[in-house]
Amino acid sequence: MYDLIIIGAGPAGATLARLVNKNYKVLVIEKRSLRKLDSNNKVNKPCGGLIAPDAQRLLGEMGLGVPKKVLVGPQVFSVRSIDIKTGKQKFYQRHYINIDREKFDQYLVSLIPNQVRILEKAILRKIQPGKKNIEVFYQQDRELKRVRTRKVIGADGANSLTRKILYPGEDVSRYLYFSIQEIFSAKKVLPYFTVLFDEQTTDYYSWIIPKEKQLLIGSAIDDMLNARAKFEQFLKRVKKLGLGIGQKRASQGAFIYRPTELKSINTGRNDVVLVGEAAGFISPSSAEGLSFAFLSALALAKAMEKDFDNALGDYNSNCGKLIFKIIIKNWKKMFMFRPWLRNWIMATGLKSMKVDD
Numbered sequence: 386m387y388d389l390i391i392i393g394a395g396p397a398g399a400t401l402a403r404l405v406n407k408n409y410k411v412l413v414i415e416k417r418s419l420r421k422l423d424s425n426n427k428v429n430k431p432c433g434g435l436i437a438p439d440a441q442r443l444l445g446e447m448g449l450g451v452p453k454k455v456l457v458g459p460q461v462f463s464v465r466s467i468d469i470k471t472g473k474q475k476f477y478q479r480h481y482i483n484i485d486r487e488k489f490d491q492y493l494v495s496l497i498p499n500q501v502r503i504l505e506k507a508i509l510r511k512i513q514p515g516k517k518n519i520e521v522f523y524q525q526d527r528e529l530k531r532v533r534t535r536k537v538i539g540a541d542g543a544n545s546l547t548r549k550i551l552y553p554g555e556d557v558s559r560y561l562y563f564s565i566q567e568i569f570s571a572k573k574v575l576p577y578f579t580v581l582f583d584e585q586t587t588d589y590y591s592w593i594i595p596k597e598k599q600l601l602i603g604s605a606i607d608d609m610l611n612a613r614a615k616f617e618q619f620l621k622r623v624k625k626l627g628l629g630i631g632q633k634r635a636s637q638g639a640f641i642y643r644p645t646e647l648k649s650i651n652t653g654r655n656d657v658v659l660v661g662e663a664a665g666f667i668s669p670s671s672a673e674g675l676s677f678a679f680l681s682a683l684a685l686a687k688a689m690e691k692d693f694d695n696a697l698g699d700y701n702s703n704c705g706k707l708i709f710k711i712i713i714k715n716w717k718k719m720f721m722f723r724p725w726l727r728n729w730i731m732a733t734g735l736k737s738m739k740v741d742d
């Protein structure tokens with residue numbers, strides 16, 4: 386029997402698996418293949434692959450750097466903000482690290498100590514809490530297998546099955562966006578992260594991120610039923626901006642969580658605990674999720690170190706900083722996503738910079 390089963394080896398799950406006390410018997414169940422830092426995965430995590438300053442700081446605080454093979458060019462030092470309806474645009478100084486997200490996740494998994502057992506290409510199917518322990522069912526190589534554990538950690542991201550099993554009646558649909566991200570060849574180098582506001586597409590935002598000779602173009606769309614049609618229309622408008630978008634190479638889709646109110650955050654119950662985006666920890670203004678994944682994993686590792694059996698209470702207390710961050714980001718969101726306010730701020734030029742484009 387395991388002490389701990391972690392579902393998902395994304396940034397939250399991998400960080401927790403790295404930090405958890407070595408005396409515990411730990412199993413990680415992950416549907417991707419992440420053990421080799423060069424493996425070509427068929428299932429990738431769609432992501433912009435930008436490490437924001439908060440996440441950089443946390444990596445630093447955890448004593449980690451980022452290996453060269455995780456980095457991709459160009460490194461970007463500014464955000465170009467465009468309102469598609471009004472045509473207004475401004476540049477702002479920002480400090481991101483541009484990475485290959487799949488390689489970054491592989492790197493985090495490579496840091497997990499050997500005594501932690503990692504099952505790859507294994508998919509969680511069912512969690513059944515019993516009186517003495519919890520049964521976890523997963524599928525690997527078409528076979529359904531069962532393991533037993535004292536605790537389960539759901540680190541399985543925005544559309545967390547752990548959370549759905551734990552709270553079957555919970556409706557999180559209004560906090561879920563569907564992001565479509567497509568990869569295009571780039572006709573010219575765009576040395577910045579472009580943020581696009583387009584109310585016809587979404588009440589959230591869209592983005593263009595350069596990755597070597599390619600561009601990631603994505604949008605987080607609230608109207609899930611019409612997401613594809615909205616994205617196609619959005620692409621037509623974006624192509625008119627003359628940003629040098631070439632041929633389409635690939636298309637990806639993923640859910641993204643937007644915790645617009647505190648009740649959208651859920652850290653779990655008894656011995657089934659949620660971390661990272663599964664719990665709702667992600668910025669509701671920028672969709673930056675890496676720092677939230679790290680912080681929540683750190684908060685839970687600390688709580689389990691103090692009292693493994695009753696970790697949830699301490700975890701909730703340790704999440705105070707995260708909750709505060711989400712309150713601040715929701716406040717910031719009002720300025721970013723109210724068109725008249727955003728356009729007024731852009732018109733003032735507040736904190737913007739001049740760029741020779």
Ligand SMILES: Cc1cc2nc3c(=O)[nH]c(=O)nc-3n(C[C@H](O)[C@H](O)[C@H](O)COP(=O)(O)OP(=O)(O)OC[C@H]3O[C@@H](n4cnc5c(N)ncnc54)[C@H](O)[C@@H]3O)c2cc1C
Pocket residue numbers: 392393394395396397398414415416417430431432433434435436437440507508509510540541542543546564566603639640641660661662663667672673674675676678
């Ligand atoms: C399109 C897009 C772009 C983004 N861009 C950025 C960005 O540039 N910078 C940033 O900071 N944040 C970005 N985010 C947010 C960020 O990716 C997430 O918030 C962050 O990855 C959350 O980490 P996590 O470990 O909680 O979850 P995830 O990274 O989602 O990891 C969950 C893990 O669980 C596994 N899993 C899921 N279900 C199962 C199952 N049933 N069985 C087994 N394994 C399972 C998955 O394979 C995955 O490895 C972006 C999100 C999206 C969707």
